[in-house]
Amino acid sequence: MKRFLTVLVLIAVAASTLPAAAAPQMVLRLGETHVADYPTTRGDMEFSRLVEERTGGRIRIEVYHSKQLGEEKAVIEQVQFGAIDFTRVSISPLAAFAPAFDALQMPYLYRDEEHMWKVLNGPIGEEFLNSLEPANFVGLCWYDSGARNFYNSRREIKSVADLKGLKIRVQESKLMMGLVSALGAVPTPMPFGEVYSALQTGVIDGAENNWPSYFSTSHYEVAKYFTLDGHTRVPEILIASKMTMDKLSKEDQDIIRQAAKDSMPYQIKLWKEYEKVSEEKVTAAGSIITHLSPEAVSAFQKAMEPLYSELKPELQEVVKKIREVQ
Ligand code: BDP
Secondary structure (H helix, E strand, C coil): CHHHHHHHHHHHHHHHCCCHHHCCCEEEEEEECCCCCCHHHHHHHHHHHHHHHHCCCCEEEEEECCCCCCCHHHHHHHHHCCCCCEEEEEHHHHCCCCHHHHHHCCCCCCCCHHHHHHHHHCHHHHHHHHCCHHHCEEEEEEECCCCEEEEECCCCCCCHHHHCCCEEEECCCHHHHHHHHHCCCEEEECCHHHHHHHHHCCCCCEEEECHHHHHHCCHHHCCCEEEEEEEECCCEEEEEEHHHHHCCCHHHHHHHHHHHHHHHHHHHHHHHHHHHHHHHHHHHCCCEEEECCHHHHHHHHHHHHHHHHCCCHHHHHHHHHHHHCC
16 A cells, blocks of 8 residues: 555656646637538648647647637638637638738639649749738638539529529628629628528528538538539638737747648648549539530620729739739
8 A cells, every 4th residue: 555655646746747748838729610521621720730749739729610719701800809819711701801812813813723823832822921911910821722613592504694683692702792793693792601591591592612612511402503614713821810920939930830831732632532522422412513615604704804804903913913824
């Protein structure tokens, strides 16, 4: 018994002298709209894992997925004021806080996916990440979001004319409202989380998104006509609150920036896999997938051209530079 007690005392002493590695010195929060297994959420988790590993556990970033901290617009506002430390969002709602971002999400802007990544990973993308500081954000990295397409519960969309009069939900973005109006449909801005029931009750006829979001939200259950028009590629972005970053040492800021960049290949790989899975699942569930003829695609592009002339001259310059990237 005496020996047993001595051992216990020794264990207690040893435990009390252990380095503090197990207890993080700083716990930060990241808000994410998507569910736990969605590629952006898994990218956030990889970012968090790398930060924890590289700071020896001093900094822990907790990922609150599935809108636990709120819908995108509200979360962006809180990041701006330092109440939430990080978020991963679509650049569409972010453009309300940093209008130049509209230049990166114009319809049919990129020739293809490779072109988009050249732009984002090159000097233009870097400039955009750095441009957020006056708005009190720090841009960290980009994630993949594929291309967005229209879907609805009423009819197959084979041409621009088929969209006429349909009520289409858009993100809380002026540009997206203009885009839907340019096609003769009626834009209805609404938070992401309200779209399923709005489709189900007929408050809206349709929405637009990529394969993974169409699948993961179950929108395919209530809007089975999906047209592959690929009107936009809207990158995802990981941002930090400038207030949070300003509290950290230069070394920790660098660790965070690098960890974000290093989480990109992982997110992009998962994205590709999840795009395929989503396409298979919604097709098996009975969605009607419509491929557009080249003429129909040209008509979509033509209908959206006025959006380019409505852009501010400085953003038209950015668009020109993006198009020049080879
Ligand atoms: C998804 C984005 C998400 C957006 C959502 C939407 O990943 O961040 O909020 O679209 O349409 O593709 O609101």
